[in-house]
Amino acid sequence: xxxxxxxxxxxxSGLEDSSVDAAVLRMLLGSQLRRLRExxxxxxxxxxxxxxxxxxxxxxxxxxxxxxxxxxMTDLLTLYGVTDESVRSSFLALVKQxxxxxxxxxxxxxxxxxxxxxxxxxSAAATIRSFEVQYVHGLxxxxxxxxxxxxxxxxxxxxxxxxxxxxxxxxxQGLLSRPDPPRIWSVMDEAVLRRQVGGPVVMRAQFERxxxxxxxxxxxxxxxxxxxGCHAGESGSFTVLRFKExxxxxxxxxxQLTGASYLEQRSDVEHYLEAVDELSSEALTPAETSSFIEQxxxxx
Numbered sequence: 001x002x003x004x005x006x007x008x009x010x011x012x013s014g015l016e017d018s019s020v021d022a023a024v025l026r027m028l029l030g031s032q033l034r035r036l037r038e039x040x041x042x043x044x045x046x047x048x049x050x051x052x053x054x055x056x057x058x059x060x061x062x063x064x065x066x067x068x069x070x071x072x073m074t075d076l077l078t079l080y081g082v083t084d085e086s087v088r089s090s091f092l093a094l095v096k097q098x099x100x101x102x103x104x105x106x107x108x109x110x111x112x113x114x115x116x117x118x119x120x121x122x123s124a125a126a127t128i129r130s131f132e133v134q135y136v137h138g139l140x141x142x143x144x145x146x147x148x149x150x151x152x153x154x155x156x157x158x159x160x161x162x163x164x165x166x167x168x169x170x171x172x173q174g175l176l177s178r179p180d181p182p183r184i185w186s187v188m189d190e191a192v193l194r195r196q197v198g199g200p201v202v203m204r205a206q207f208e209r210x211x212x213x214x215x216x217x218x219x220x221x222x223x224x225x226x227x228x229g230c231h232a233g234e235s236g237s238f239t240v241l242r243f244k245e246x247x248x249x250x251x252x253x254x255x256q257l258t259g260a261s262y263l264e265q266r267s268d269v270e271h272y273l274e275a276v277d278e279l280s281s282e283a284l285t286p287a288e289t290s291s292f293i294e295q296x297x298x299x300x
Contacts, residue, residue: 021124022099022100022102023064023119023123024124024243024248025098026067027063027064027120027124028064028245029064029068029095029098030062030064030068031062033076034062036076036077037058037080039080040080040081042080044058047079050075051075064120068098070095070096102119104119107167110161110165110168114260118253118260118262119172121241121253122172122175124243125182125242126182127182127185128184128185129186129239129276130185130238130240131186131188132188132189132192133189133236134195135192135195135197136188138169139172139173139175140210140213141169141173142202142206142209144198144202145202145205146169146170147162147163147198148197149197181216183218184218184220185219185220185222185276185280186219186221187221187223187224187233187280187283188221188222188224189223189233190226191226192223194296204297207296207297207300211290211294211297214286214290214293220286221290222280222283222286223292223293224282224284225283225284225292231279232276232278232282233279238253238272238276239253240253240269240272240273249264250264251263252264252269
C-alpha cells in the first residue's frame with residue numbers, strides 16, 4: 001500500500017499489517033495528521049474549526065489520545081490538501097482499523113477518562129521507566145495489595161466496584177508475560193516497602209511477588225534506601241514511556257488524585273529522563289534490591 005503525503009513521504013509503510021496494535025495505530029495516525037497540518041500551514045485552532053471542535057481536541061487527536069471518526073479524517077484531509085483518492089482511502093481504512101475495541105473497554109463503567117489513554121500507551125510501549133514514592137507499581141501488585149490500595153482511595157465504593165477495579169489492574173499485568181513484553185525499569189523509594197498496606201500478611205506476599213518479578217529478564221527493580229538521603233524524585237511518582245516506532249515521541253505520565261498529565265515536549269521529557277537516570281544511580285543495584293526486599297520481608 002502506498003500512501004504518499006504532500007511531501008512525497010510514505011508515512012504508513014507496513015501499517016497495512018493487521019497485527020499493528022490499535023493504540024499504536026492511533027498514535028501514528030495522529031503523528032501523521034500533525035505533519036500534514038504543519039505542512040499545510042494550518043493552526044490547531046483552524047483545524048479544530050474545520051471539524052467543529054476545539055484546539056484541545058486536535059491536540060488529543062494528534063497525540064493519539066482519542067479515536068478518530070471517519071468524518072473528521074475526511075474533513076481534515078481535505079483541509080490539508082490531500083486529494084488523491086487512493087491516499088484518502090488508505091487513511092480511512094487505517095482509521096477503521098485503529099478503532100478496534102481495546103480490551104479495557106470492558107471496564108468502561110469504572111475507567112476514568114483521563115486514565116484510558118495511559119492504558120493505550122502502556123500496552124504499546126517498548127520501554128517503561130518509572131519512579132514510585134507511595135505504592136508498589138500497579139504492574140507488580142498482588143491482588144490483595146491492589147484491593148487494599150483501591151479501598152484506601154475509594155472508601156465509600158461498593159464491594160462490586162472495588163473488585164472491578166482490582167480486576168482491571170490485574171488484567172494490565174498480562175503484558176508482563178506476553179510474547180513481546182516491554183522492558184520495565186522501575187525505581188521505588190524505600191517508603192514504598194515500609195508503608196503498611198493491607199497489613200503484614202499482605203505485605204509479605206507483596207514482597208514475595210516483587211522478588212519473583214525481579215527475576216524476569218525484561219524487568220529491573222531498584223530501591224532508593226533512606227540512607228541515601230534526599231534524591232531527584234522529590235516531585236513524586238512518574239512514568240516515562242518509549243515506543244519502538246520512530247515517529248512516536250516519548251511520553252511522561254504524571255497522575256494526580258482526580259486526573260493526569262501527559263508531557264511530550266522534549267525539554268520536559270529530558271528533565272524526567274535525567275531524574276530517573278539519577279535515581280537509578282543513587283539506588284541499590286537490582287541484585288542488592290532483591291536482597292534488601294528479602295531483609296524487609298523477614299522484618300515484617
